[in-house]
Amino acid sequence: MALKRLNTEHLTAIKWLALPNKGGKTNDEIAALCGVSRQSIHNWRKDPLFERELKKEMVQNSQDKLPELIASLSEIAIRDGNAAMAKLALQINGMLTDKVEVETKVKTGEINYEELDEEIASFAERIDEDVK
Secondary structure (H helix, E strand, O other): OOOOOOOOOHHHHOOOOOOHHHHHHHHHHHHHHHOOOHHHHHHHHOOOOHHHHHHHHHHHHHHHHHHHHHHHHHHHHHHOOOOHHHHHHHHHHOOOOOOOOOOOOOOOOOOOHHHHHHHHHHHHHHHHHHHO
């Protein structure tokens, strides 16, 4: 059964599960702190509301370390010759973007008046049919 809202037990579990290495606790210890069984924790992990809140808490816990992480990307890319890290560092700094190609079907300056007349006639016919 999907959770409709989170109570104190859920929030306590989220607090511990969101910490690196679960704050040094096992699932059994976290369950004991929440006053529930280990199976309850396992079941909650399958719930979309619980998982969404857990991810939100993890992001909040890791925000303080983002500047160091971003700064280290360049160092790792250079030290290890890691192309993926180099690409990520360039993307974060706005120096590398995805290339999008757009192909136009009509050449600039060339107008096909016959096709244009046919489109206008077709449009006029549809208007006449709608009015009837």
